[in-house]
Amino acid sequence: xxxxxxxxxxxxxxxxxxxxxxxxxxxxxxxxxxxxxxxxxxxxxxxxxxxxxxxxxxxxxxxxxxxxxxxxxxxxxxxxxxxxxxxxxxxxxxxxxxxxxxxxxxxxxxxxxxxxxxxxxxxxxxxxxxxxxxxxxxxxxxxxxxxxxxxxxxxxxxxxxxxxxxxxxxxxxxxxxxxxxxxxxxxxxxxxxxxxxxxxxxxxxxxxxxxxxxxxxxxxxxxxxxxxxxxxxxxxxxxxxxxxxxxxxxxxxxxxxxxxxxxxxxxxxxxxxxxxxxxxxxxxxxxxxxxxxxxxxxxxxxxxxxxxxxxxxxxxxxxxxxxxxxxxxxxxxxxxxxxxxxxxxxxxxxxxxxxxxxxxxxxxxxxxxxxx
Amino acid sequence: xxxxxxxxxxxxxxxxxxxxxxxxxxxxxxxxxxxxxxxxxxxxxxxxxxxxxxxxxxxxxxxxxxxxxxxxxxxxxxxxxxxxxxxxxxxxxxxxxxxxxxxxxxxxxxxxxxxxxxxxxxxxxxxxxxxxxxxxxxxx
Amino acid sequence: xxxxxxxxxxxxxxxxxxxxxxxxxxxxxxxxxxxxxxxxxxxxxxxxxxxxxxxxxxxxxxxxxxxxxxxxxxxxxxxxxxxxxxxxxxxxxxxxxxxxxxxxxxxxxxxxxxxxxxxxxxxxxxxxxxxxxxxxxxxxxxxxxxxxxxxxxxxxxxxxxxxxxxxxxxxxxxxxxxxxxxxxxxxxx
Numbered sequence: 001x002x003x004x005x006x007x008x009x010x011x012x013x014x015x016x017x018x019x020x021x022x023x024x025x026x027x028x029x030x031x032x033x034x035x036x037x038x039x040x041x042x043x044x045x046x047x048x049x050x051x052x053x054x055x056x057x058x059x060x061x062x063x064x065x066x067x068x069x070x071x072x073x074x075x076x077x078x079x080x081x082x083x084x085x086x087x088x089x090x091x092x093x094x095x096x097x098x099x100x101x102x103x104x105x106x107x108x109x110x111x112x113x114x115x116x117x118x119x120x121x122x123x124x125x126x127x128x129x130x131x132x133x134x135x136x137x138x139x140x141x142x143x144x145x146x147x148x149x150x151x152x153x154x155x156x157x158x159x160x161x162x163x164x165x166x167x168x169x170x171x172x173x174x175x176x177x178x179x180x181x182x183x184x185x186x187x188x189x190x191x192x193x194x195x196x197x198x199x200x201x202x203x204x205x206x207x208x209x210x211x212x213x214x215x216x217x218x219x220x221x222x223x224x225x226x227x228x229x230x231x232x233x234x235x236x237x238x239x240x241x242x243x244x245x246x247x248x249x250x251x252x253x254x255x256x257x258x259x260x261x262x263x264x265x266x267x268x269x270x271x272x273x274x275x276x277x278x279x280x281x282x283x284x285x286x287x288x289x290x291x292x293x294x295x296x297x298x299x300x301x302x303x304x305x306x307x308x309x310x311x312x313x314x315x316x317x318x319x320x321x322x323x324x325x326x327x328x329x330x331x332x333x334x335x336x337x338x339x340x341x342x343x344x345x346x347x348x349x350x351x352x353x354x355x356x357x358x359x360x361x362x363x364x365x366x367x368x369x370x371x372x
Numbered sequence: 373x374x375x376x377x378x379x380x381x382x383x384x385x386x387x388x389x390x391x392x393x394x395x396x397x398x399x400x401x402x403x404x405x406x407x408x409x410x411x412x413x414x415x416x417x418x419x420x421x422x423x424x425x426x427x428x429x430x431x432x433x434x435x436x437x438x439x440x441x442x443x444x445x446x447x448x449x450x451x452x453x454x455x456x457x458x459x460x461x462x463x464x465x466x467x468x469x470x471x472x473x474x475x476x477x478x479x480x481x482x483x484x485x486x487x488x489x490x491x492x493x494x495x496x497x498x499x500x501x502x503x504x505x506x507x508x509x510x511x512x
Numbered sequence: 513x514x515x516x517x518x519x520x521x522x523x524x525x526x527x528x529x530x531x532x533x534x535x536x537x538x539x540x541x542x543x544x545x546x547x548x549x550x551x552x553x554x555x556x557x558x559x560x561x562x563x564x565x566x567x568x569x570x571x572x573x574x575x576x577x578x579x580x581x582x583x584x585x586x587x588x589x590x591x592x593x594x595x596x597x598x599x600x601x602x603x604x605x606x607x608x609x610x611x612x613x614x615x616x617x618x619x620x621x622x623x624x625x626x627x628x629x630x631x632x633x634x635x636x637x638x639x640x641x642x643x644x645x646x647x648x649x650x651x652x653x654x655x656x657x658x659x660x661x662x663x664x665x666x667x668x669x670x671x672x673x674x675x676x677x678x679x680x681x682x683x684x685x686x687x688x689x690x691x692x693x694x695x696x697x698x699x700x701x
Contacts, residue, residue, distance in 0.1 A: 039393060043397075045379065047397075087407045089404055089408050090408050090409060090412050091405070091409065092409045092413065093402070093405065093406070093409070094422075094423060095423065096423055096424060096425045096426075097420075097423045097424060097425075098424075098425055099425070100552070100554065100555075102496065102555070103554065103555070103558060105402075106558075108398060108402075109395055109398045111401070111475075112394055112395070112397070112398045113391050113394040113398070115394075116390055116391065116393070116394030116397075117387065117390055117391045117394065119390060120386055120387040120390045120391075130386045130390065131383045131384070131387050132383065133383055133387070133576055133661075134383075134579065134661025134662075134663060135577045135578055135580075135581045135661055135663060138459075138462055138578070138582070139581050140580040141581075141585060142581045142582075142584035142585045142588070143584070143591025144589075145584065145585055145588055145590075145593075146565070146584060146588055146589070148589065148593070149558075149561055149588060149589070149592055151591070152593070152596055153558060156554060157554075159425060160425040160426055160427075161425075161427070162426065163425075166406050168440055168444055168597075170446065171448070171593050171596065171597070172443075172444050172447045172448070173520065175447060175448055175589070175593055176447055176450075176451060176547070178451065178455065178459060178589065179451065179454045179455060182455070182458040182459075183458055183461075184459055185460070186462065186465050188423075189462065189465045189469065189471050190464060190465040190468055191469055191489055192469050193465075193466060193467075193468070193469025193470035194466060194470075195462065195466060195468070195661075195663060196661075247617065250426060251476070255426050256425060256426060259409070260401050260402050260404075260405035260406075260456070261402060264398055264401060264402070276488045289622065303433075328582075335509055336508070336509030339447070339507060339509045340507065340508075340509065343450075343501075343502070344507060345506040347454070347498070348498070351491060351495070354461070354487075354491075355487070355488070355491065358468065358484055358487055359484065361468060361469060361480070362480035362481060362483075364486050366480075370398040375685075384572055384573070388532075401558060424529060425657075440597070444597050445594070445597045446592070446599065446692060448593045448594045448597050449589055449594065449692045451593070451655060452586065452590035452591065452594065452691070453685050453689050453692070454694050455584060455585060455586060455589065455590050455689050456681070456685060457682070457685055459582050459585060459586065460670070460678065460681060460682075462578075462663065462665050462667075463578065463666045463667030463670055464666070464667055464670070464671065465667075466667050467664055467667035467668055467671060468661045470664070478668070478671060478672065483671060486671060486675070486678070486679070489679055489682070490678070490679060490682045493679075493682040493683055493685075493686050494682050494686060494689075497685065497689035497690060498685040498689070500689065500690055500693055501689055501690075501692075501693045504693040504694075506692070506693045
């Protein structure tokens with residue numbers, strides 16, 4: 001691995017370009033275009049999505065508890081989160097005296113950047129994907145572990161007992177559930193033959209019965225459910241919210257964070273919720289496909305892409321809403337239950353899905369003759 | 373452009389930019405917040421107890437970083453082992469799901485057999501770990 | 513304005529990759545160096561994380577996308593968490609633990625120099641277009657995307673030329689699993 005870096009890194013970057021100018025121009029143009037796109041994405045898509053998710057959480061929680069929830073700022077209280085953000089700008093960020101200052105300040109940024117980085121592989125339409133990374137799905141998993149490191153950094157740097165206890169739970173839980181998450185995501189990869197999220201989405205055109213959910217039945221259906229639950233654990237959402245169990249650990253890893261640094265964690269959490277739901281919807285729920293035969297987003301130009309983006313956002317928000325619904329439905333699990341569920345149920349079931357899907361590809365798929 | 377070691381820029385540049393912009397956004401929010409707090413607070417409260425770590429109102433006696441149960445370490449070890457397995461399975465899955473031409477002469481049956489051998493050996497390990505009770509969080 | 517933008521674009525194209533490479537390489541070297549000299553063990557650990565991530569970025573810049581994500585998943589996700597847990601399990605570690613003496617430097621060099629030599633030797637003895645050839649040999653992706661990536665090529669090699677190491681890896685993991693289980697439970701009893 002490292003020799004490759006030594007030799008090819010130095011030799012590869014400076015020379016070997018196919019014809020002078022061409023590659024350089026592509027690089028330059030793509031930097032400028034990428035910059036514009038990413039700015040638009042970060043400011044107009046990712047942040048509003050996270051803000052909307054926070055509003056949705058508060059309104060839904062209100063509805064489920066037979067109260068109203070925030071409804072004053074803006075229509076239906078939609079601007080409440082923005083108002084809160086502005087208010088939090090004026091709140092002082094305290095740093096405990098015993099904290100490790102550099103790590104304490106770096107942690108929110110690491111978490112925030114990881115949550116945003118995952119959006120790079122989420123396709124919004126047939127032509128609208130920030131990047132079409134060939135290892136897209138593995139990239140999401142990789143960034144997920146990077147985010148966990150940011151959380152550990154926060155808890156460790158705080159030097160607070162509650163934060164540290166929460167951190168240990170986060171680390172163990174996120175790490176354990178990364179396995180079923182990875183294996184259940186393998187099932188659509190296996191049936192599609194690619195890890196590129198955009199390509200997997202493109203294969204689910206036509207009616208809703210072509211969605212990934214029904215591939216290699218029932219392997220992908222089960223894998224979707226497993227992925228969703230493992231994602232819940234990864235996101236530290238109820239019923240896996242014991243890392244920040246307020247009744248025992250105050251607030252978990254972000255106990256010591258206040259003001260803007262706290263709200264950055266908060267924003268990152270909801271951004272991650274949305275993007276993981278988005279990835280799940282692209283793998284199994286057709287992504288930007290409408291699911292209505294005849295309404296093919298791919299052939300409709302800009303409007304098709306817009307419709308596709310609405311589909312992705314809608315499906316992802318639906319999954320986010322389910323996460324919120326589960327929060328007020330299920331009691332919190334104990335640590336030993338969380339671990340047992342992962343290693344003894346999720347892991348073998350996801351492996352069984354994998355084997356079943358593999359058998360389906362080699363036996364049933366050739367008989368159908370189609371591309372699944 | 374697989375023939376060139378320089379990566380296709382369309383793939384990685386937006387990725388890098390998203391990360392940088394996220395970092396920039398976080399930095400801007402934090403610094404604006406710092407400036408706003410500096411300007412709006414009439415008097416900075418200073419007292420030794422104000423910046424102590426959150427506790428139940430008692431003075432902090434010990435460092436929070438005490439020793440932890442070895443169980444966490446075992447979970448991390450198991451994770452690495454299974455994680456490497458998952459990573460190995462991804463190239464296999466990509467090859468497996470492609471059309472016959474893309475598979476380059478490798479038969480599906482053969483690939484399936486390879487999966488079964490690979491998973492079978494690991495299943496034995498999983499069984500051993502389960503039988504040993506390593507995954508029992510409460511068992512001491 | 514358009515002219516300026518064009519010039520800017522051209523400049524980015526010419527210098528962009530090199531700037532990126534040297535920037536990331538600098539980050540890797542700096543974080544690796546800081547991991548060695550940091551006074552606090554946790555700073556070393558998180559600096560190592562930055563180093564691992566930077567190395568992954570270098571892999572990605574070389575077109576080894578699969579290697580890059582694997583690097584992050586295994587090293588940043590796994591090994592880092594193991595290191596953090598290891599630190600927490602260590603008995604009352606003094607915060608300022610680092611003592612660099614003549615002996616530690618000699619010991620460190622005794623390990624580092626042979627490893628470095630082996631790496632340089634291995635790098636010098638490999639014909640580097642092998643990666644690009646493997647990627648080019650891989651079939652185009654199903655939907656005809658722009659970036660085929662190296663995963664399929666790696667998969668093909670794993671399942672043909674390197675089939676034995678591939679299956680042996682699972683045996684190795686099995687041994688490691690059994691070892692971990694023994695250490696966790698057997699040792700305690």
